[in-house]
Amino acid sequence: MRDGTDIQMPLWLTKRAALTPERTALASGGGNMTWEDLESQAKVTARRLAKLGIGEGDRVALLMQNGPDMAVVIHALPFLGAVFVPINSRLVPSEIRWQLADAGAKLLLYDLPHRETAETAAETEVLSWDRLASLKPAEGPLRSHLHLGELHTIMYTSGTTGRPKGVMLSYGNHWWSATSSVFNLGLDMNDRWLVCTPFFHMSGLSILMRSVLYGITAVIHPSFDPAAANRAIREDGVTIISVVSTMLAQMVEEQGGRGYPDHFRCMLLGGGPVPKPLLERCRDQGIPVFQTYGLTETASQIVTLAPEDSLRKLGSAGKPLFPSELRIMDGEEEASPGQPGEIVVRGPNVTLGYWKRSDVTREVLRDGWFRTGDIGCVDREGFLFVLDRRSDLIISGGENVYPAEVEAALLAHPVVVEAGVTGVADKRWGAVPVGFVRVKPGEVVTEKELVRFCGERLARYKIPRRIHFVRELPKNASNKLVRRRLPELLEEKEEKR
Template sequence: MNDQGLGSWPRRRARMTPYKAALVQDGRRMSYRQLDLTSTRLAHGLRARGVGPGDRVAFLGLNSIELVTAMFATASLGAVFVPLNTRLAAPELRYVLDNSEPATVICEDTLATSDVAAMLDEIGVSTYIFSRNAGDGLRALEADDESPLDDSVGHDDLFMIQYTSGTSGRPKGVQLTHGNVIWNVMNLMVDVDLGSEEVALVTAPLFHTAALNQVLFPTILKGGTALLEARFDPDRALDLIESEGVTLLFGVTSMYLALSDAQRFGGADLTTLRSALSGGAPIPEALLRVWLDRGLMIVQGYGLTEASPGSTMLRAADGIRKLGSAGTACFFTDVRVVDGAGDPVTGEPGEVQVSGPNVTPGYWRDPATTDRAFSDSWLHTGDLATVDEEGYLRIVGRLKDMYISGGENVYPAEVESALYEHPDVIEAAVIGIPDPTWGEVGRAFVVAAPGSSLDQDGLIAHLDGRLARYKLPKSVVFLDDLPHNASGKLMKSQLREVNP
């Protein structure tokens, strides 16, 4: 084939296992042959609308078969897929669309609110509205042409622009090439023994790099089946694990917490699960042990959108020995931890830097930010970690989240981990706030278990003796829930606006 990119994957898989179920959603099953033919018809349809190599195709919709077919169709044309965060407000979407300048926007009808519709009309971009529940998918957008496409698409060609979650400032468009994603999949395949009979539950949003590049693409490469869920629901997820024989699960901390808190978790049949992956933020050891008690080691890794995302992995064999670690560098990726002078350090916190074929070539239309993000071939992640003598990373926070109290560095992740050791703490986050005496002190935000009598004094007393005194939060704010973005990441910037 001339097409060496991701758009060729449905055809490559269809010639091997044409009648195997590729995608399943709400009782609808699409085989690999159907995935190939549908994405081919859609590619012809997009080409008829003027989409060509390098053009952007934006998609605003929940996890769906339509999202996957639109992505493969776009890729087969050498065009660039732009998955949009479904939780963005119209002005935020406007910024992303103005920045990416798509040739076409494909939008799910439930998300085409009056504000979004008015914004799309104002921009004047060609828009196609579809219904995920109508049963005909994107049929009206497809052409009646199933002749194979085989355009020349290489690993260096741009596959996708994924916009960062915007936890601070404007979102940045991370450019990912076909090669970036393919090398990322290779990294994951080295570390996780996926098979052709894999049944992957995809509940995290596919506009997020982890669900797409760590779950969907590896499953399709191996010829497994991806169960697509529009939204995460812990009880339904447990039902699907049992009824569909799910073997591969991915989630962020809040998702694993919701599953373990579900009333039927203790009696749920999890025997088919072979792999449980996590990313986005470190999982507290207390939660890891809850899943260990059910016989499942959650395999944690460290990554970021700019690395497609996988950078390190804690292999299952080391899961207990290095519990809470993010593991060591993936096979095709190099990772180092450096001090402020750029020198590698061991045993003390430093910035994580990443290099490898899975790392972005830079940010869309933002050369200045790209230049600041790289030193030689090393990407500056802005994340803080310690690395032990065996090379295992332990993420301790973000550079911007670290605060200095009385001249001492405090890393919120360390304090949060100690908070999670209290049995009544469901979720916790720590930030630094100004203090006239110490410069900054910690403030903890905590979600307590229902019916708990936990109070500030009791929680700080729990930490006393577990942490140095300067690390103890000086105040605790109890909330019903903590703010998260659509990919499950905690939004600490919003906590700074809470007025206790």
Template sequence: MYHFDWIQRHAERTPNKLALVDDHSGQQLTYAQFNERANRLAHFFVHQLGLEQGDRISILAHNSTDYYFALFACAKSGTILNTLNWRLSVPELAFIVNDCQPKVMIVDEAFAETAVALRKTVSVEHWIFLGAEAEADDWTYEAALAAGDSAGIPDPRMKYEDTWAILYTSGTTGRPKGAQVTYGNFFYNAVGMGQAIDLSSRDVNLNVLPCFHAGGLGLYAGPIFHAGGTLVVMRQFEPTRLLQLIEQWQVSVILLVPAIYLMLAQTADFSQYDLSSIRSWGSGGSSLPPSVVHEYASRGIIIQQGFGMTETGPTVFLLTKEDAVRKAGSVGKPVLHTEVCIMDRDGNVLGPNEVGELCIRGGNVTTGYWNMPEATAEALRDGWLHSGDAAVYDDEGFYTIVDRWKDMFISGGENVYPAEVENVIYQHPSVAETAVIGIPHPKWQEVGLALVVTKEGASLTEQELIDFCQGKLARFKIPKQVRFVKELPRTAAGKVLKRELREMVAAD
């Protein structure tokens, strides 16, 4: 079955409906204008550059509406979008580009120098520059649009099982893997998340998550476009500007990562803005400490914790607003059309209150990793995606992500899940951020080390924090050491890079 063109249909039904707002450029586009731009770009890819079905197009850029033009142009032309994390070094980018082998590279003018360095180590036929002059053999983005036909491609070329995007994982465990996200994955994510928060064409979403990440590309952008609503795009996160935009555009649904919620809570002018238009505050990317949920609830804001993966389109779970505070710490129940179970290391399905690996199946699950058949076979077994996350569900059917399998450490023969320890540390009023890792110990095999960022102006000692954990955790779970740091290394999704923390500690 061929995919149905969402943007084309909205352009036909509600051509004058506001589809996109770009806060950086000031650009505002209706669905008719959105569709025309995507059509022109798709036509340009096929008839000017000669791209064929399955060819890759990489983009290296800050957040903008251009990401979504490129995404839907790929759907219209049967090509595949590969988004590049602009935080990566040139060698890291070169690894991804050489693995993905795109025929086209779209580059933001902010990364012109990166492009110069990258061109020395990769082979890409065509280069398109956003908002900048181009060399003789390259294209500017506006010239590419002008060269395309607004009628686009006569027939959609993409089927539900066809790859629409290749999103490389953050590489928290080593070399990044390119997760293949199909049109079907995008579609089921739009349906599942759309149903979970009752999205409609009246909704306005503000996206500040990186567009190169599954959160920025798929949440809530995909569901919003599927519903025919409006998306406001922020170039980069800035607390006060985010609050201003919520008030200005009467944003109704928003998804943020815990790191942003932690920063907003410490923003001095937070209470000066009218945020009452938001009916659904979502959180994903990493675990949201229950203490943060309760802090926001005291301000009248209910945060719905969810869970997803690049490999799952990305949505898997979302807590309802009614259960968000009562079940703080949980990620809720699976969204529509997504099936989950908990398995032990032998593949046996576990019951309630038993910790095991979260496994997922459904139309939102990836077909595998680009050029990595062994990794694909390891992750996709007997129809289930093995997530690598330790999880458990309770007697009411609510799931909790306990931690990553790899982050668990064993102290004195007992399993310690850092996320549980971190949730207790977050309850201390002087703690802004924390991460717990296991470090070697001659007697206990491993013990916990807590790395802590204190709130501005706050004072805290190692012993005070260890004493604070007494009585709240079993003794073997209490960190034996505390190290105070200025910041924690994070991925674009807000996840703490514990691999980097382990390397830092090991090097000392």
């Protein structure tokens, strides 16, 4: 029986360039590029990489800033059958060195802003984008077809527990991710999807994959800036943007109560549980927010709220996208509606497994079901509500405290802009929640006031024992809160004392 992974099809960029050559593929501060131009540049780049000996199955790591150059390289690799290994630009050289060795990267390609880091980190061959662009292209044929079961990407997780793991994603994973999304959100040939999350992150890469399959424009920003993102929606015709809650909060704040133009149809919101006060604020301002749930291991979203349910099920991540499935597991038993448990998913967009980690792969992938490590519940209508990461769960006096719920209570206060909650050891209760907040410039609120505010909204065991005021919260490259680094803020306070 065919499982679909052996299906052969033309390379996506070649097919897209043949179908709609004059449509705009990429838009950035440097101008626009059509699909025909993008294919031409990608082929030349592939031939230059071939000159360096890059070929079938070779892993090529990219340490580059978001922009057309990086997009060209990503699209060039399939012409050689090479595997894309994105490198997080926020990593230190020793972390990059480990990932390059683990992936067995044959080449690290970097751009000028990352030159020092690349040359310090690499024990493999390194090459700048400028140097690559000066090479004479090799002769000979390039690949014209792909198989959905082939490996396209090895993307390393953030490493919340030990060393990062290389998530293996096939062409088929990307194909089904894009297909599932369009079944839910629909498609307009005039769509322009803003990329302001990094290409080395699943959120950014998935937009590039969808743009070539849908034939729509990817509007590329080098990094996230709330004013620039809002301006792109108002003035550059952006119709869709992918964000996490901290990004959305900044955009709403910068927008200052102004609505978005009618052409803007989707604020795709992911990155974990979202504070309900933020969703309510967006609802009141008419911002079309569609909450999602997904992971690197699912090639982006696997659960998304349908447009018609966005207001009725505020706070829900929605239902599994077509043709994926979802369960909530309490140990080895499926949980009843409303009961919290581990989110377990299955579908053709789920990872092939972890690179060189067959032991971990066997542990989390059983009969096609992927154990996410996230905690959630499903209501009687089948809508998923994401509660938290299992690793972030605080068990206080035998009670489960979900940091996201406490953060939502803090964020409901009118002067609190950002909040983070983590657990600290406690002799009596085992652990207790501690909060960290950033308040609006010029505003003042005391710890006592915030504790009392939370007491009006939370059970006693969920109220933060201490609340610390900070200038900024630790975030990763995609602007998601990194809770595991919150204790470092406590250590810094102690050192200053």
